[in-house]
Amino acid sequence: MKKILVLGGTRFFGQKLVELLLEQKHEVTIVTRGVSENPFGDAVEHIKVDRKDKAAFEQALESRTFDIVYDNICYSPNEAKQLCDIFNGNIGKLVFTSTLATYEADGKLHEEVDFDPTSYEIVMGETHEFSYGEGKRLAEAVFYRFADFPVVAVRFPIVMGADDYTRRLHFHIERIVNNEPIGFSNMDAEMSFIQATEAARFLMWAGMENVEGPINATANGVIALKDLISLIEEKTGERAKIALLGTEEIRSPYAIPASWYMKNDKSQQLGFKFSHIDDWLPQLVEEIAKSTPKQ
Structure with a gap:
């Protein structure tokens, strides 16, 4: 049994991670601001503190x-x-959820060496000062510069699930069901994805196994955006209305200029077995489509 702290463990794949850890009888502590409900009750220790309040966060975990x-x-x-300042000398390992967005959407099949955080110039700042991808790149660089504990930076693509609070896949299904336009820039672009439960399994594996450094975690296979839209049309029985980008309101969260995907060879060589995107994406689209009302 291990003592484990989870920051971001009350919804989506973070919640699924905590559920897996509890199934394995680990001693789990979660930290939240107290805005989201604790779905685990007394099964976890629950610390309520805002990590952005530096003094309170340090005091809570001192x-x-x-x-x-x-x-x-x-x-x-x-x-x-x-x-790093709080936990240097106090933890055995950090598993940091990073992102495909550390790589550019440039049509190249990315592997871990395409972004080296150990040689990246560090600029300090808060979340609002950077794009999502740049914030994650800089966070990786800081961890590999200042942490005295092993760090695994798990680079996920977009994570999919029926309970995804960002509702990015839902956006496409809802607009197609309701005959509303969706804006794209390149329908031929291909993307990597991972399913939420698999993402949680990977995080648990990365923590328990002898894994360090940046590591890509994505389902096998990719899908072109035009094929994703065709799949949604098949499952909903409706035809999509596609626009060239358009306004922010109609623009797809997947409106990328070129293919954006990555290799998972390193993870598989270390022993993790991924699903194929075809194993679960059609069923997920169908599940969301069935619960999407026509307005």
Whole structure:
């Protein structure tokens, strides 16, 4: 049994991670601002504190030790540095949820060496000062510069699930069901994805196994945006209305200029077995489509 801290563990794949850890009888502590409900009750220790309140965050975790810390909600170099300051000497390992957005959407099939955080110039700052991808790049760079504990930076593509609070896949299904236009820039662009439960399984595996450094985690296979739209049309029985980009209101969250995907060879060589996107995406689209009312 390990002592584990999870930052960002009350919804979507973070919640699924905590559920898996509890199934394995680990001692789990979660940290939240107290805005989201604790779905685990007394099965976890629940610390209510806002990590952006540096003094309160440090006080809440002062002198605490953990075998593994999972940080699903670090988006800036300042937050990464704060975590190092608090936990240096006190934890066995950090698993940091990073992103495909550390790589450019440039049509290239990306592997881990395409972004080296150890040689990246660090600029400190808060979340609002950077794009999502830049904030994650800088957070990785800070962890690999200042942490005295092993760090795994898990680079996920967009995570999909029926309970995805960002509702990015839902956006497409809802607009197609209701005959509303969707804006794209390149329908031939291909993307990587991962399913939420698999993302949670990967995080648990990355914490428990002898894994360090940046690592890509994505389902096998890719899908072109035009094929994703065709799949949604098939499952909904409706035809999509496609526009060239258009306004922010209609623009797809997947409106990328070129293919955006990555290899998972490193993860598979280390022993993790991924699903294929065809194993679950059609069923997921169908599940969401069935619960989407026509307005």
